[in-house]
Amino acid sequence: MRFITPGKIYRRFLYGLMAFVMTIGIGMATPQPSHAGIFDLIFNGIRVYQLSNISDRQEVQLGGQINQQLLNSGEFRLYNNDAVTSYVNSVGQRLVPASDRPNLPYRFQVVNDDAVNAFATMGGYVYVTTGLIQAASDEAELASVLGHEIGHIAGKHALKQMRQVAIAQGITGALGVNRDRLVNIGVQVALQLPASREDEYEADQHGFETLGRAGYAQSAMVSFMQKLVRRGSPPEFLSTHPNAQNRVERLQTMLNESAIAEADDGLSESAYTANIQPLL
Template sequence: MNFWISRLRNLGKRWMYGAIATLVATGLIVSTPQPTQADISIIDLIFGGIQYIQLSNLSDDQEVDLGRQTDAALKRRGVRVYNQDAEVVNYVNNIGQRLAAESDRSDIPYTFQIVADDSINAFATSGGFVYVHTGLLRAADTEAELAGVMAHEIGHIVGRHSVNRMREIALANGIVGALGVSEDDLVNIGVQLALFLPNSRSAEYEADELGFENMGRAGYDQRGLISFMEKLSDGGVSPEFFSTHPDPDNRVDRLQSMYSESYQADATDGNNPEIYSSKMSGL
């Protein structure tokens, strides 16, 4: 028995080395293979259930699946989903789906969830997952303001900012090899990005631009994003949002310039604070 296991392992190694040679020849290796991955046999991969992903060639289905796994990991880390009031949950989801349908990446499924947390924050992960804190829902005064924040987060998904950051971090930490990056490593990185690591300035600017255009196409008054950002600039909200959404002053100036140059005149929805307050009464 031990003889055949040994033969299988040796044969598995020969298959793996051939596969790596093919990957090198076709230019799919995104960095120098790590010794620990180079020594893994096909038998080890089969029995260990290890899945590897090439971030340079990530499909939409793979990204959505990665988002689902990250979502599950976030909940294991203590992110609590709010579901006490179905009307509030449905209201927020309807806003998100309305925006997603008009986004530049409407061909993937989107999942919008409320996080039971009084801090004023929102974030997005890979594959169409958007999270809005109850504290932010209370801080917004109108549906247009909430739609602006949610459109901004959709902008991060459209720009694939989470996936790009995963690639950067994986390369910087030397965990990219011939087989790609393990799903477990990517999920761990995704959790860190969601909870602790802010987006780059360029990513925030791009998400602002994409979100601004998105909410206009969806019929929302684009001034909603500006007025919410002005709250950040004036220091009217708690610092949690600053940790993941830097440079409020510069962003307000850029958004105001964008509105002056290219606002959508027929986008006027979401400006009634009484209606919004009524929708949020369940909180």
């Protein structure tokens, strides 16, 4: 049997205490993926640095709350026509299996607005205006826009923007941000903040590849953007950086170098006109 002197007991206690303090310090300094439910995170406060690491389920639940706030805010109203809404959703759902995040429960909603615009928030929520639907010449052009927005969701761009906004607002403490403020930041990101140059290029890349894998003509993505640029004043989703013409040229290069055999599905103007007839 080994005898332990009081000095040794003290030293062991001291070393143990130091190790415990270091472990706690490392745990607090390192962003940890959260395994709690999203409601626990929201009501108890979520650390800003955890936003990039939330699970798909948590992202979908947060996106659903932001979607509800968007609908309740009065900023826009949905277009009330089942035929058009169902058609747009069917085009979007065709793209989902070919996307980079096919396991999310995507929802494609039509906003009653003459402006040519589209946007997305996290968790699979995509919005497209009646004005954009009318501006497209065929289904492939509409699909190219929906594919681009799916690309933003694939890249988790809204979550990254929310994190940046929260940090800019000084929300970096251990208590994090409460539910209402988090949702309000999500609404702000969806409606007001442009994506970065890198995010737009990445969404273009995702959308272009998704379009081809789904069997749509990838040339429609180029033609639709060219059409909008020729109009003079680019719509909101093209007016942010990078320059719209630069995006067109980059997409044209991607089309020329695409390894996917060029499809021609979705190019019938008459079929498209029949599907969006209530808007005409």
